[in-house]
Amino acid sequence: MYLISTDRVLIVNKETYAIIDIGSNTMRLVIYLRDKSGRLKEIENVKAVARLRNFLSEENILEEKGIEILINTLLSFQEVTRHHKLNEVKCVATATIRQAKNQQSILQRVKDETDFSMRVLSEYKEAYFGYLAVVNSTPFTSGVTIDIGGGSTELTYFEDRKLISYYSFPFGALSLKKQFIKQNIPTEVELHTLRTFLAEQFSSLEWLVNKKLPIIGIGGSARNMVQIHQEMISYPLAGVHQYKMNDQEVKNVNDYLHSLTFSELQRVEGLSKDRADIIIPAVEVFKLLMDVVKTDQFALSRKGLRDGVFYEELTKDFGITVFPNVIEESFYELATDYDIDVNHVLNVTNIGIIIAQLLNKVGLASINKYDMTLIKRGAFTFNLGKYIDSESSSQHTYYLLANRTIDGLLHRERIIIALIASFTSKAAFKRYVAPYINWFSKEELIKYRLLGAIIKFAYSLNATKRNIIEQIESEEIGEELHFYFTCNKDWKPEQYQVEKQKKHLEKQLKKSVILHFG
Known part of the structure; x- marks a missing residue:
């Protein structure tokens, strides 16, 4: 289960950071804006092919021509940093400057002729x-x-x-x-x-x-x-x-x-x-x-290197440089970026896991530990696209998850989550998966449709976000699967929604689903 910390250390003020990366082949100025989730988002990326390495002599002296290219490129970057009113810009140099025997004079010239102080990184x-x-x-x-x-x-x-x-x-x-x-x-x-x-x-x-x-x-x-x-x-x-x-x-x-x-x-x-x-x-x-x-x-x-510099900078006050869990960090960002109601999705996740366990118990499914993880991640991001438009939420959910980089999720896993979290019908599922149909076996696609249907079913059981479901039991009677829900508040709105949505679960299980509320 994803637990979202309420005492996050990254403040939501719009803070701008910049770094100049002086490589042996290229030089880059990258400007980042820290968004409301605390993530650094690139807003400018300026590249110059300086090829300083070509001006490093056999005696490891950076020739005057190379130094001029370095200074002139930094002055060009300076126009951009001044425009953005950036007072503190990290400026790091790697192999060519590190290997140059005239390194100290280069550092001094950069300091004297530009706004920047250059830091030479060790190996x-x-x-x-x-x-x-x-x-x-x-x-x-x-x-x-x-x-x-x-x-x-x-x-x-x-x-x-x-x-x-x-x-x-x-x-x-x-x-x-x-x-x-x-x-x-x-x-x-x-x-x-x-x-x-x-x-x-x-x-x-x-x-x-x-x-x-x-x-x-x-x-x-x-x-x-x-x-x-x-x-x-x-x-x-x-x-x-x-x-x-x-x-x-x-x-x-x-x-x-x-x-x-x-x-x-x-x-x-x-x-x-x-x-x-x-x-x-x-x-x-x-x-x-x-x-x-x-x-x-x-x-x-x-x-790479530039991101590593900022990971160290932004975490130095907290005694860690390696995040405890990359995927949890990514899902926290999703929750913040798309206004996900965390209390609601955690309740839906619990319902979805219970439904999956009950289906395993009666022998109608074989949902393993990895599948349970997919349910958790799919429930967390289910209906995320409503942030853009509630009428076409499924399409937006699929597009956002399939096309957004999610740190910690490989491309195939990202598509799986997108398919599950956007599940609305078998027809829509087939449209979404069409470009990736060769990535998955028939059995896998059947499983993902089932997981999507379980999550959709679970969401209906918390339709009013009141967390009214206290206990769920089930039994198989002939061609019917009966669910018994014990509720702590009036359950009629949830009953209405789940009666509408149960058909998707029925199609996957090939069983009639009968609901009992009390």
Whole structure:
């Protein structure tokens, strides 16, 4: 059951936060608005392809041209931050500035010539912030994270949501391209050399080899690989966060990219044009890492370093940086965003669970522990679309849940919840599930319709939100299923509603449902 805390620590004032992320390939300014649920929502995302790594000399000196690009880009960002009247802007730099021997003079110039003070993240901090973003926004309790930037690649291994090991390799997509690939497209000899190098590097980490855990990719290259794959298969669902690929799918993307000329590569759907020359070495990194870890699972976290910085900032006063439960946090956000009556949905959830248990008891259903969890989540979000329009609540419920990123729920799970929470009839269910029909077996779809019908039935039993049901019993008599409801208040409004809605449960059970109130 979902218990929603009433003493939330994140205040509902509209607060604006900003961060500048100075990477080796790109620089970004992201502005967040903290909404009424406490979640940080992007309102501006400004990107500049600075490629600072290309201006780092063999002696690890950032050349004057690179410093000028850095300063000029920051001045461009400054126009935006001043427009939004942002006085405090976090400005963090990663591998290129970290590796530059003239780092101190760069920091001083940034401070003297712009509004910003730049913080250079250590290898540990860069890896840690990526790990923090993953464990606070995905369902993975154990795994390996990889964040491949332009000039470094951070890996972490976490178990039971605790960081166990980390490592920062001094190479990234841009530096690998520069070191191993002379033209825009690698030759077979160059690929062989690159693969040998990567295999040696990854295999040197004992804690990485044969881990057989999911790999969670962070950053632009991982996001682009996922977007390319979604375009290749005409993926019907919106969003890339928590998208999963297996090793064959990663190989298919890799093979597809290798089959293209550079001009064709620049026009690939899902691939940023400015990453066309570095996407192949980046995908090679993901593929080789999967081979070393011996895993068939690659997932994307759209949330990374920048989000990790804010997770640490916003929780520092409370002694925790890892949320106790990612999905509970997400459902709290839904409750706040869509004005969900928590007392009502918790009562409906209890009724739904009791109905499911009674159906199991009389042998009319086989609802397992996971199904009970689906009932809880479906009941919590049932009829959520009335927030937009009560007349078309089912359609809005389905659309909102299917197309909104819900941290902690993978894409398939999100569709299941959307189907259950929007259940209004078998016909509507079939329309909603049509684009995803190959995702589920016939037996699964029958089960989800039953769960939807149970929740709809349970909602009718609290139609006036008075929590009048005290006890429920049932018995099967021939072709009829009898329910007996003990109530603590007048039950006529509930009786009227449940008599209207019981037909959906009858169709799923293939039984007449007879109701007794008292």
